[in-house]
Amino acid sequence: MSYNTFIVVFLLIILNKVSSRLVLKSSNTFEEVKVGLDTVSGSVVAYGDFNSDKFTDVFILDSSLQKLSVYLWQTNSTSFEQLDTAVIDVSDEELYIVNVIPNDFNYDGKLDVLIMATKEKTDKPNNELIMRLYLGNQESFDKLIEVPSSMNIQPTLIDFYGNMHPNLLGYPYSKDNLFKLHIWKFNDTKAEIQEVSLKDEEKGKELCKISLPHSNAFIDLDGDCLSDLFVTCEDGTFEIWKNTIDKGFVFSKSGNLPENTGPISFADMDGDGTIDMIFYEWKKTRGVWSKKKEWNLHIVYNKQIPLCSKTVETKCRSVHDLCTADNNYNLDFDLEGDGHIKIPIKEPIEYDNIYGKAYIPIPIRIGDINMDGYPDIILSVNDITKPIEIYESIPCSKKFGCNENATNANRRTLVYSDHSKVLNRRQNIRSAAFMDIEENGTADILLFGEQDADKRIYTVINNLHNDAFFMKTLTLNGACSSVCSPKNEKYSPFGVNYIGSTFKFTVIDLIGQKRANQVAQLSQSNYNALQTPYCLFGLGRTNSYIEELFVGVSRRNPKYYNIYSGMIPNSQLIIIPYQQENEDPSSWQLKQFINPSEYVPYVFISLVCTIIILTIITLLLQFLEKREDELEKKRALHIINFDAF
Incomplete structure (x- = not known):
């Protein structure tokens, strides 16, 4: 090809x-x-x-x-x-x-x-x-x-x-x-x-x-x-x-x-x-x-x-x-x-x-x-x-x-x-x-x-x-790490609908003001509450990362929450609080999946078109420059031949 x-x-x-x-x-x-x-x-x-x-x-x-x-x-x-x-x-x-x-x-x-x-x-x-x-x-x-x-x-x-x-x-x-x-x-x-x-x-x-x-x-x-x-x-x-x-x-x-x-x-x-x-x-x-x-x-x-x-x-x-x-x-x-x-x-x-x-x-x-x-x-x-x-x-x-x-x-x-x-x-x-x-x-x-x-x-x-x-x-509920493997069986534990998780985070808006938000995961389950198993929340217009993200779980341990810094907006975070007894949240795992904006394909096409246009312009200028060089060489040769004559 x-x-x-x-x-x-x-x-x-x-x-x-x-x-x-x-x-x-x-x-x-x-x-x-x-x-x-x-x-x-x-x-x-x-x-x-x-x-x-x-x-x-x-x-x-x-x-x-x-x-x-x-x-x-x-x-x-x-x-x-x-x-x-x-x-x-x-x-x-x-x-x-x-x-x-x-x-x-x-x-x-x-x-x-x-x-x-x-x-x-x-x-x-x-x-x-x-x-x-x-x-x-x-x-x-x-x-x-x-x-x-x-x-x-x-x-x-x-x-x-x-x-x-x-x-x-x-x-x-x-x-x-x-x-x-x-x-x-x-x-x-x-x-x-x-x-x-x-x-x-x-x-x-x-x-x-x-x-x-x-x-x-x-x-x-x-x-x-x-x-x-x-x-x-x-x-x-x-x-x-x-x-x-x-x-x-x-x-x-x-x-x-x-x-x-x-x-x-x-x-x-x-x-x-x-x-x-x-x-x-x-x-x-x-x-x-x-x-x-x-x-x-x-x-x-x-x-x-x-x-x-x-x-x-x-x-x-x-x-x-x-x-x-x-x-x-x-x-x-x-x-x-x-x-x-x-x-x-x-x-x-x-x-x-x-x-x-x-x-x-x-x-x-x-x-x-x-x-x-x-x-x-x-x-x-x-x-x-x-x-x-x-x-x-x-x-x-x-x-x-x-x-x-x-x-x-x-x-x-x-x-x-x-x-x-x-x-x-x-x-x-x-x-x-x-x-x-x-x-x-x-x-x-x-x-x-x-x-x-x-x-x-x-x-x-x-x-x-x-x-x-x-x-x-x-x-997740911490039943296992990112892969469960009981009895020679391996599977992912992403679908557990864990209740009671809390998220707190700070974000800086375009005028430089920092504010905090709090969201809760599956706080109600009765009478057709129809809450999603994840938390989806807006960050507003910002040009910064999420500076601090606090994730709390319901485990009655002195260290029941963890802190993450520099989270990228427009992404999905999966927190796995797999924590053995008496261990601290450093054993938790974090998976981040970047979700590209819906405009990315358009931006890519614009970038490709721009590159093609710039390439055409460059080749055209190169062609014109070569032609100009050849004309100058011919004029110089013509002057030399005229002097010799």
Whole structure:
């Protein structure tokens, strides 16, 4: 093959790559595409990397609520394909699946699946919630383990003992309607329950009775990078139990929630390095006989010690020690203060109709659509023509309903986004969720709706053009190192859906200001939370590396977090906290996968074209110079001959 032929073939390959990406990247908005889910009857109920290929797969529950299937992402065809060897069918038992939790329950580095099911679609708390555990082998399910049933208040997935093994916290089923707190523990052969007493003797506090439904979370709220336990209570309050190295969970704070509060979600809404609360609530409008409801979205900011800077030098958090706990943290519910934002909204769709009278709530789903470093949300509202609304994060100001205190404190609020229009082109859409479908660092969207009495899934790709950067992180559960090798078997442990990891990082914007952010990995697993097993967060516009990245896990070890420096934006990090007893995090492993920008092929083509043009110009100039030299030689020879004559 000649050199010219090689160049032509190489350019054709590049153009083919570009054209293949243009199928999914063609406009500066959201765009619906087909990735193999549009003909599936059902709804996505969970995410996970089932075959451990570093691509996120989806778990789809059919419209009957009795058949759960795994659909693997295929990079070659850019579509999802069903894995026929991994299907869970409970139709013979006449059960209805109401929640699905993929996790590595037997701690072998492979993704397992726990289902929660009922014999009837009901929200009665004293009904039996039947659970089954299916142990996975990355291709199918090896074994079915019977799990002790629960009361119809879904148990919360946490790491109760601080050993990075998943547990369930809740109430075992009792015909006598006894709500006694227990822990579910799992291994290769069985699941067992153990009664526990979550008490704080010093403060005279015992864990409240969990509400139905609840918004329990395993998430760091005091800033020490160790996930705490957040519980919503039956009496309309909430409790926070701080996770400690030596004493386990100890009571920290409690508070009253607004009346008629909906599901609660968590995120660092203002980019100050602390996890905030976001929820909606309703109240009746003024008037004795009025039956109308007024709906509001609430952001309750977590007030902690600020990041140290030139203007703040005392009582602050150093950028080199972001995992310092602030025992005086405060979730500020005062609407007159600087830590509570209220935003009027349309009436939300409270419950997912796929579950019927089980009344599974639709939570506020959080993602960063423009990668500016400030989370946005998707909300499902009771509007037949426009049921899905995106709210984008913007700086607080009086124009957008913030008070002066919140504006001066640099808080953020949420406003309706015009990008919502693209999501409402189809009829009968009920809810939506975020997912990075192509693993390219964008917050894409899955839409869930109905068509001819069947549940349908529609895929919307995020084509928003912006010059912001992102980072994608995934913490594993430490079951083994980068390669598991038990019994002469070798496999990768990338699909374990580890819960409770915390990330804190600092980034410098274009004006040189440093800010801290915090994100949490899989903090909620109940009531169709649909959180991704990874963390995808925007860095905004920056011309620098991530200077400090703190990664915390739930292991109760004096050194439960690690620090990484100089992380490259637009990359995926896989942190493997493989840590033997009494070892420090220096034994952890970090894998970084660089994700090139979508503009790289265009830049490469421009570079090749520039080189070709410069080569042509150089050859042309060289030709002209040679011709000029020959003319000069002829003129000189002519003069010599003339003198001789």
